Amino acid sequence: MSQQHNSDDDFPASKMERSKIFAKTGLKVGKNYAKYLADRVTGRGGDAEERKRDLNTKNAEDLFREFTRLRGTALKMAQSMSMDTGMMPDEFMEVMAEAQYNVPPMNRALVRKRIRDALGKMPELLFDTFESEALAAASIGQVHRARLSDGRDVAVKVQYPNVRETIESDLTVARTLFGRLVRGGSIDSHFNEVRDRLREETDYVNEADNIDFFAEQYDQDEIVVPRAVRDYSTETVLTMTYVEGQHLKEFLQNNPDQAARNHFGQLLWDFLHEQVASNHRTLHADAHPGNFLFRDDGRLGVIDFGCVKTFPQDFRDDMLRLYRARMADDDQNIERLLHQLDILHDDLSDAVRNEIRAFFDQYGSLIVEPYRTPTFDFGDPEFSQRLHDCFQEASRLREVVGSPHFIFLNKALVGLLNLLTQLEPVIDTTHSVELLNDELETLGETPVPSCSASN
Incomplete structure (x- = not known):
């Protein structure tokens, strides 16, 4: 800290x-x-x-x-x-x-002032206990641990001034x-x-709504989501129930066995796909290691719901169609969808167009690779290296391309891949393929063949 x-x-x-x-x-x-x-x-x-x-x-x-x-x-x-x-x-x-x-976190006096301005009282008068040293400090606010008078442990997120x-x-x-x-x-x-x-992210009332949404949709046997405490929350201070668990770095320092790696990797993988396949089209888009907790009870804690993206129906559906076209090596539909998603433009020079198409063919093939087999090993160093090389190649593109909705889809996807390549699990992809196929069928698209049949 x-x-x-x-x-x-x-x-x-x-x-x-x-x-x-x-x-x-x-x-x-x-x-x-x-x-x-x-x-x-x-x-x-x-x-x-x-x-x-x-x-x-x-x-x-x-x-x-x-x-x-x-x-x-x-x-x-x-x-x-x-x-x-x-x-x-x-x-x-x-x-x-x-x-x-x-x-760098705010100093203690400023934290106390921010809480008083938002909730009307100093933290020591609002909470039974309040830890003055921040648990974490990020880009928009910092988090302190506290306890309510009813005994509940909570996390209090305090927004920096004038954000x-x-x-x-x-x-x-x-x-x-x-x-x-x-x-x-x-x-x-x-x-x-x-x-x-x-x-949206700087409105903590909006984040409380996001917490309630994700808790209703995903808080179950395998996923733990905090609950917003509305009486202690405003636009600039957010109080939520405290979720125990280790961050990825701490979890890996304890040398978990392969079974534990596989278990949590599967939860991360399935959590993303449940969101993508949902009718709500709403994604927890901030998939960095600080927002996931690896718990002793085997459940995955998910925290920080400020960066949440709801995709337009047509964008989500076109991404599913592009996934299907990649899996089927359907070059004609890939070309059409790259135009539809604003990646390729008719006014690009042939050289730039070819460069962009070559990159997205490379990137797209890598992204769908895990779906081509019933299981996939994210500990494969060759896959990690190709992924890294692909991201390096991305920086050489001469044009900013693609729908702006890709920003937060990429944030979630790249974040997930980063987590998985560090965790190195072997995951089962059959459930995720089934989820995506169900959505493709609702669009009138032919589903992707089962993993076992595609090899």
């Missing part, structure tokens, strides 16, 4: 303070580019690919450092954009992943900055998508 700050002045809440940090970051990125271009002309600093990787890493580190100070919209936007395959270089995904664990008020100004400035880092194309629709989700 990072050290507590000693002064409220360390938190840049005003528009002017935040604009200065953005400007400073832009200067750093510009300086990095100038050095890269000078080295390219003189031939210093290794080969071209190595220089570009160094540039990307340096830019990502500078962005991470300053956006971590900003927290809020800036950091959340950086995380979301870096998870969008093809939007940002691969090095950004690696650096920005650290933001989930290394955000919602800075969304528009942060995104306006960040739009210019990130426009220098992405590879061509228009990113306005992607920024609009991030902005819309941020507006």
Whole structure:
């Protein structure tokens, strides 16, 4: 856990303070580019690919450092954009992943003030116990453990000051900055998508609604979801029942046997597919290790329901059709659906078009590979390497392509694959194929052949 700050002045809440940090970051990125271009002309600093990787890493580190100070919209936007395959270089995904664990928390006085302003009383008057040191500090808020007078253990999420008020100004400035880092194309629709989700994520009443929805849909024998405590929740403070469990890093440090790895990997895999196949089309889109808990009773804890995405019906259905076309190696329908999903455009040059099509053929084939056999081993190092190479290849695309709805689908999908390749389970894919086939049949599409029949 990072050290507590000693002064409220360390938190840049005003528009002017935040604009200065953005400007400073832009200067750093510009300086990095100038050095890269000078080295390219003189031939210093290794080969071209190595220089570009160094540039990307340096830019990502500078962005991470300053956006971590900003927290809020800036950091959340950086995380979301870096998870969008093809939007940002691969090095950004690696650096920005650290933001989930290394955000400096608010000092104790500011936490107490935020709770008093939201709930009318200081935390010691609201809760039987309240731990002043944060359990976790992330991009939009931080979490403290507490206990209610009725004996329930709860987690209290406290939002950083002025987060919602800075969304528009942060995104306006960040739009210019990130426009220098992405590879061509228009990113306005992607920024609009991030902005819309941020507006939802910074409303803790909305997150309480999400918690209730997921608890009703998925809290059962194998999945544990907290419950919102409405009397102790507002738009900026969210109190929910506390869910015990270990995060992935702690779980793996205890050297779990293969059976335990397989068990939790199966729960993660099936949880995603239950959501995709649901009529609600609503996805827990923040699939990073901090949001899942591995419990001693064998159940999977799922927490943090701020980043939830409900997909339009046509987008969800076209993704199912694309899955089916990939499984059937149906090139004609793949081509049609890549246009339908705004990945391919008629106005692209042949060279760019071929490059984009080649990448998405590679990426799509990898994504459907687990479904082609009744079981799949995510501990296969060859699969992990190909996945990593594919993400690196994504950073070389010259155009920003695809529906903006891909941002949070990719966030969930890439997050899940990251979890599974660390956990290294062998999973059974038959149930997930059945779920997707049921949805395909409702669309009037021919279902995918069973795994055993496809080999």
